[in-house]
Amino acid sequence: MSSNILSRRHFLTRSAALGCSLAASPLITPVTFASAPGDGRLVVIVLRGGLDGLDLLPPLGDKGLTALRPDVDLATDLNGFFGLHPAMSPLRPLWAKGHLAFAHAVSTPYRDKRSHFDGQDLLEAGTGMDSIGQTETGWLNRLVAQLPGAQSHTAYAIGRSDMLLTRGAADVANWSPDAALTLSPQAELLLERMMHDDPLFRDATAEAINLSQSSISLGAIADEVDSADMMNAMMAAKVGARPDAIASFAAQRLREDTRIAAFSLSGFDTHANQSRSLPKALDRLAQAVTTLHTDLGPVWDKTTVVAVTEFGRTARINGTGGTDHGTAGAMIMAGGALARAQVVSDWPGLDEADLYQRRDLRPTRDVRAHLAWVLHAIFGVNQSTLDTEIFPGLDIGTDPRLIA
Template sequence: MIEQLNRRAFLGRSALLGCSLAASPLLTPLSLAATPGDNRLVVILLRGGMDGLDVVRPYGDPAYAALRGDAGLKDDGGAVDLDGYFALHPALRPLLPLWDQGQLGFAHAVSTPYRDKRSHFDGQDLLEAGITDSAGGLPRDGWLNRVLQHLPNSSAQSAYGIGQEQLAVLTGPAPVQRWSPTSDLVLSPQAIRLAELIMKEDPAFDTAFRQALSIADGDGDPVAVTASDKKKAALVNANRATKKDGNLEQQIARFAGKRLREDTRIASFSINGWDTHQRQDVSLAKALERLAQTILTLQATVGGPVWNKTTVVAVTEFGRTAKINGTNGTDHGTGGLMVMAGGGLRGGRVIGDWPGLEEAQLYDRRDLMPTRDVRSVLGWLLHSQYGLPASTLETSIFPGMEMGSDMGLLR
């Protein structure tokens, strides 16, 4: 399971130490786990419902221009053609070198089995649980944690965790580390020594406390330690130095990338800001810029050899309406888009069975019609990366899912 400190008990002990913890330490948690083998997987949850029709625009579909009031492809530095039918949102232009190298791809018209109510909460619950519906309640573990349960010798890098929430996709019996770039632990040398004396009687707290010191990030002076603790100080101060610049997503990507260079094999985190009911031209561009920076930071941090064994996949709870609304935005929809990147990807493609955008071809005559379960795309990635059998993926990892034909996602 994801082992956690009891926050109330920890804060109670911290008060004795004069310890300062940053408020809201887990605005966007990062979860990590170590598994056997060399392949790496990064799952990014795009919370809010990303509009796939704007990210990868089907300008070759005659109905697109009428729905969006835009041809989707411009010669003024706007969207860029990908394959003669689809065009890429201009905010993702920094990723074009990956597309040209076959290290970026998209799965269009995909969705979880969730339909009709279009609630963020329900949609995200089903996406992270990996199930068909929640009529019988949600499982106690997320689909990514179930993957870990089926991989031999998987183990957590650490048992450190502190904060108010955790990613449901990785929740479950398999051990997983949690970390946040906004966690801030500031202790004086005397407080560190006193904490060690108090916590040595509780092995779980003692271990977690030492790990907290090695991961903690702060804006103040370097943690003061004794000569025997120089290695611990180096870890603390190195983490601080590497996270002083860049936005939150870049900090997370940098931290994840460094761990992926070592023993970590799976990482998952979320990026918010995809609920674009108004002025989508502004808000979506900003969110896509952060996504592009995240992917490129991951690539740069892990380095070439590890990048060639890494697959990044970004998924969202549902797509948006096919037609632009009266406030130049889009409302909650159904069919959406999945973004994939990595050195081992067979990219340079927009994958999927395109359903068309004529009114009769839309789901409920309003949304992009899903033609493939997003879980089947994830299933083929997991099959290729970790050798998980289709039977396991269809019954244990994603209950009720049908794999369908092999999409040949990886090299």
């Protein structure tokens, strides 16, 4: 059932309580949503800063590793060749169930300049190097445009940042759980009544109240919140919601009409003391995934989570215990819709001659190809749409059979 109808009915009953007559209100006509496209769910997580794939998923079976990475003994074996970073251990149960997979030595078409800004632009635009900085729409938005029966709630961008990934002509809803309103019940009633004749304000208010009420992240509501608390909350909100709050909100939406949710996690730019900084960032990722798993309930089985980053990092540890901007890295997938637990990789090796420009893990496959096959499996998007509309210029290659 659509939450939107709920909120409008809710509004009517409560407006009646205020004593105003709404008999002729346009709100009496419930807005019904056409059935959302398909049943599969997709969560896209953008890992900002450039995740170090070699630390996330160290190839313990590659003799070249120890020379480059003296600290890998912390990682424990995953599949006989690759290990898994200890900060990701909360996800091991998912691996055991076949609900976790990786693609290694993958990258976007972005090469050589190694700028976060350009790299993220390309990752989110989904285009090739030739149109860098010139694409103003994101691949996820272009995907939504292709989905028959897509509605304004089919896709959700969650969080404060305006992501290129979801920008474009198709309607993508946007909300951050920390934007929740803290109003007394009386103020809420008055507010709804006041907004009633202005459709733009009326709809945005109804949506904001509806989302605030369903938002798990909110502890205290209403009465006791004073203005100083509220100002502090606004300060905190500028910093951004916690990953579990974001994931929990995403799960809630996905259990209803929403089919696609996207958000970003940052903190992966580990130039120094990586052994201290990366675990924190990976912990946020693990939290987001475990929260999705728990909160999606039965919908988890229809869900695919993909986490992608703008580039990998240098193969060698630098002088400050960190790594610098590199090329190929890893992509993380989770969800009950996955075919099996696996690391998909055409491993390029770590000898100096194997490295890209003798410094970075060599890309062996376009990360967009994996994404494209996921979209094909979940939403039935055909190949020619994928390699012209959604990921222009993509060489899609063979199906890695990521999804069951």
